[in-house]
Amino acid sequence: MRNEQATKSIVIAGAGPVGLFAAVLLVKAGHSVIVLEKSEGLALNRRASTFHPATLDLLSPLALSDPLIARGSIAQGWQYMIHGTKSHAVFDLEIIHDLTAHPFRVQCEQYYFSDLALEFLLASPLFEIRFGHGIRGLEDMGGQVRIQVGKPGVEYELSTAWLIAADGGNSTVRQKMGLAFAGNILPSTSITLVLNHPFQDEIPGLLGVNYVWTETGYYSLIQIRDQWRFTYSPDPGQSLEEAVSAPVAEAHVQSVFPSLKPYELLHIDHYTLQQRCLHSFREGRILFAGDSAHLSSPTGGMGMNAGIHDAQCLVEHLLPVLEGEDAALLDRYSRRRHTIALEEIQRLSERNYRWHRETNPDRRQEIWRELQEIVNDRRKTRDFLLDSSMIRSRWREKEID
Numbered sequence: 001m002r003n004e005q006a007t008k009s010i011v012i013a014g015a016g017p018v019g020l021f022a023a024v025l026l027v028k029a030g031h032s033v034i035v036l037e038k039s040e041g042l043a044l045n046r047r048a049s050t051f052h053p054a055t056l057d058l059l060s061p062l063a064l065s066d067p068l069i070a071r072g073s074i075a076q077g078w079q080y081m082i083h084g085t086k087s088h089a090v091f092d093l094e095i096i097h098d099l100t101a102h103p104f105r106v107q108c109e110q111y112y113f114s115d116l117a118l119e120f121l122l123a124s125p126l127f128e129i130r131f132g133h134g135i136r137g138l139e140d141m142g143g144q145v146r147i148q149v150g151k152p153g154v155e156y157e158l159s160t161a162w163l164i165a166a167d168g169g170n171s172t173v174r175q176k177m178g179l180a181f182a183g184n185i186l187p188s189t190s191i192t193l194v195l196n197h198p199f200q201d202e203i204p205g206l207l208g209v210n211y212v213w214t215e216t217g218y219y220s221l222i223q224i225r226d227q228w229r230f231t232y233s234p235d236p237g238q239s240l241e242e243a244v245s246a247p248v249a250e251a252h253v254q255s256v257f258p259s260l261k262p263y264e265l266l267h268i269d270h271y272t273l274q275q276r277c278l279h280s281f282r283e284g285r286i287l288f289a290g291d292s293a294h295l296s297s298p299t300g301g302m303g304m305n306a307g308i309h310d311a312q313c314l315v316e317h318l319l320p321v322l323e324g325e326d327a328a329l330l331d332r333y334s335r336r337r338h339t340i341a342l343e344e345i346q347r348l349s350e351r352n353y354r355w356h357r358e359t360n361p362d363r364r365q366e367i368w369r370e371l372q373e374i375v376n377d378r379r380k381t382r383d384f385l386l387d388s389s390m391i392r393s394r395w396r397e398k399e400i401d
């Protein structure tokens with residue numbers, strides 16, 4: 001098998017938002033990068049849509065936040081809501097305008113971000129992307145990592161000093177290394193419909209991002225430009241196959257928003273939700289970031305944002321090592337982002353998942369009381385928004401040695 005020496009390049013597994021953002025930072029700093037992506041192009045799936053203030057602040061110096069703002073929808077406020085009574089608990093990000101240059105969430109599909117990053121990278125001679133070249137195996141040889149790459153008919157080995165594993169939740173790198181991915185699958189599956197319907201004209205008080213309780217269930221309704229994402233879980237006893245059929249999905253929307261006209265369903269997707277985390281984000285010369293390192297419930301929209309923050313922290317630690325500093329510095333990357341993944345991202349996303357999906361009336365009352373206490377107290381609202389906008393986790397990361 002051909003062995004290609006890429007000792008001067010950093011190899012990145014995966015052209016998702018995290019791998020591409022790590023590539024942007026490295027190329028900007030003058031390092032050459034090879035991205036291996038097993039698919040033939042960028043993924044067009046509809047997963048992340050929320051970019052939080054902390055991430056917009058981080059992307060801004062690279063001129064990546066303004067194009068996202070231009071392509072997405074701005075949500076300055078977001079809310080919990082009770083469908084029947086239309087009671088609201090509204091969070092206005094303007095309250096933390098002194099702590100961020102972007103006191104709003106941007107709702108925009110994650111593939112626009114990947115597109116933007118790739119557009120920037122393709123303009124640089126330091127960057128190379130190999131679509132259709134998946135990682136199949138690897139070996140840490142001590143001084144370098146030897147990677148087996150290929151698809152049927154094209155197989156070769158690639159040797160590099162550093163491999164960044166950003167190959168997603170099913171990471172081949174993680175699996176080939178036999179690393180435990182501790183955690184669990186969350187009980188309820190998520191179904192997301194993309195609807196072409198002007199909900200904003202019909203539902204008084206609707207904001208761009210809404211987490212809503214119905215009498216016995218829940219949904220979220222999120223606006224991206226002129227379309228809405230409507231997310232919910234299958235009814236108890238309903239098979240997933242049945243739930244994602246177009247007539248059953250249409251009947252579900254009708255049960256929440258009865259209408260004489262059928263809804264225009266543009267897409268139906270479903271997702272299994274998991275909370276998982278690696279024990280360490282560094283294994284010798286292999287560095288993990290994004291979903292390959294940690295997974296969390298998407299309620300509150302933190303997974304990709306946390307992955308982008310991982311990439312920033314990883315590159316901040318890798319650059320001095322490339323200049324000759326002791327590689328032990330990279331253990332601090334692992335300590336910082338591992339702590340944040342477990343103690344901030346998973347803690348908050350687990351709470352968001354629990355609050356949004358609660359159906360017990362007594363527990364709902366308690367949650368609603370707590371939400372009202374927060375929104376009626378400016379200090380508590382600021383504190384709550386520091387967490388949800390991911391500003392606090394970026395501050396805390398820097399305090400971890």
Ligand SMILES: Cc1cc2nc3c(=O)[nH]c(=O)nc-3n(C[C@H](O)[C@H](O)[C@H](O)COP(=O)(O)OP(=O)(O)OC[C@H]3O[C@@H](n4cnc5c(N)ncnc54)[C@H](O)[C@@H]3O)c2cc1C
Nearest residue numbers: 014016018038047048049050135168290291301303304305
């Ligand atoms: C329903 C849903 C909604 C979500 N909403 C949000 C949100 O609003 N905000 C938020 O922050 N997060 C959200 N998330 C999470 C977010 O989608 C992920 O955290 C994000 O995609 C992680 O990016 P990544 O680059 O680490 O991985 P991925 O996006 O999964 O990219 C990994 C890439 O690696 C490639 N790859 C895989 N195996 C190999 C291999 N062997 N060799 C080479 N390449 C390989 C894949 O093809 C893929 O292109 C949501 C998730 C779900 C399921």
